[in-house]
Amino acid sequence: MQSIPISFRQIEFLLAVADTGSTAAASRLLNVSQPSVSLAITRCEEIWGQPLFVRIVGQGMELTSFGKHKVAEIRNLQKQAQSVLLGADSPEYLDLGLFSTLGPQYGPDLINRFKRDFPGTEIRLWEGDLGLLHQWLNEGRIDLALLYDFGIPDECDITSLRRVDPYVLCAEDHPLAGRDDVTIADILEEPIILINLPYSRGFFLSLLRREEQSVHIAYETSSIEMLRSMVANGLGIGLLATDIPNTRSYDGKYIKRLQIRGELPRHQIALARSTRVGPRPVVKNFIAFARCYFDHVPQP
Secondary structure, eight states: OOOSSHHHHHHHHHHHHHHEEEHHHHHHHTSSSSSHHHHHHHHHHHHHHSOSSSEETTTTEOOOEEHHHHHHHHHHHHHHHHHSSTTTSSSSEEEEETTTHHHHHHHHHHHHHHHOOOTTEEEEEEOOHHHHHHHHTTSSEEEEEEEESSSSTTEEEEEEEEEEEOOEEEETTTTTGGEEEEEEHTTTSSSSEEEETTTTTHHHHHHHTSHHHHHOOEEEOHHHHHHHHHTTTTTTEEEEOOOOOOOBOOTSEEEEEEOOOOOOOOOOEEEEETTTTTTOOOHHHHHHHHHHHHHHSSSO
């Protein structure tokens, strides 16, 4: 039987560099010398015959496309080995990413129900914006991400869960508050408060720019609750996609939700997973469970 050409210690060094972005930071993290880490990376690259990192002067090291693929495979193998080596009674781990504006709406209830049906599973949460979730999927840090289905990399497999439509928020005393719906042209007549998270901002701007009118962005924020409070205090109207049933902002003021009239681009809540590695059984179980969950849990 042919021996394994790379040691577990060298793999540990490789993953540390992928996590920290430099051999110096990896050596501090692992309390080893920097040359030892550099030699491990060189050894891995010799064995696989391709560079794993791009060395950027003054900025550290960035994974190549091949490096991302290898690191994702290694992380997946780690989880498989963990379940094999620790025995049948050991928990199976699932690393789940949650989009920061979507997670609070569905994540806790979905996780709680899944753990009741699959008590041997431990779920580790990773919360971030869409850009971070895409990066973590590509690098194999997370198995799945619950997110919206725009801007997702080609290397990901998508399971659509529920359609959602963007909508408008206004203060209870706003002139639009007496209406049930508005057009894009109506929105463009008002100062707009925009979510400025990666991909989310672009999505809403693309929606607004379908009309030949200028867009007046009054404020931008990365927080849904900040947007809702700013709307409630009359600083502008807001655009959101996440369904929130509460009609009051944090400071107790009322806000009105309005539908957007007209043909809108399809927009889905989805689970994404990287196709760089095959799905483990726990990943398949969670995907099937999530589809059933969204089929039966009512809209807020």
